[in-house]
């Protein structure tokens with residue numbers, strides 16, 4: 086089944102207002118006219134609306150890097166789906182391994198974020214992935230299954246159709262150590278098969294599964310050639326306009 090590729094740049098905790106506007110403008114330019122793929126940027130909250138403003142009129146989608154499940158209230162340090170939408174965002178990264186590991190976000194909180202995003206009409210970019218220890222202990226599939234079952238609990242069939250999944254092996258993030266195309270494809274195929282079990286095969290067939298972890302201009306083409314890899318969630322290389330533009334223009 087042919088799925089529309091999605092190339093996403095996660096800027097993590099990088100960019101001042103000026104940097105962000107310049108980077109967004111350059112990416113806007115090199116993604117213009119690409120009719121067969123989607124491009125998404127996840128800048129820090131502080132520049133969401135500036136980036137959306139710079140990209141107004143383009144097809145580049147804007148996401149936040151996390152999201153709370155409530156529209157407003159006493160949740161110091163959080164950002165709500167309505168705030169993200171009012172700043173120009175249409176999606177939210179949820180369950181990134183840096184949130185899971187550094188900030189100890191557990192399955193329950195991640196699940197609340199997924200359901201909250203969907204309830205307010207934001208597309209979740211739901212991240213899963215195993216650590217090196219888990220891979221070496223041959224627990225990759227067990228970990229992925231737990232993350233998917235717990236994190237997507239209560240998601241309706243219709244909402245799953247809109248959700249994006251990102252497979253990011255923790256050992257490949259920011260390390261320069263990309264999963265081989267075979268390792269990535271194997272994990273993506275497992276995720277799709279599990280989604281078919283959890284939801285329906287026709288839903289699983291439409292869900293875009295992105296690969297993340299040291300995606301660069303020199304490995305994007307072979308990763309994107311894999312049957313179950315529908316896009317990339319890019320960190321480091323998304324901060325350099327030339328690199329990200331090459332990634333967007335994968336062959």
Ligand SMILES: O=C[C@H](O)COP(=O)(O)O
Nearest residue numbers: 095258259298299320321
């Ligand atoms: O969200 C992006 C991922 O964590 C990948 O980051 P990276 O491309 O710097 O390895």
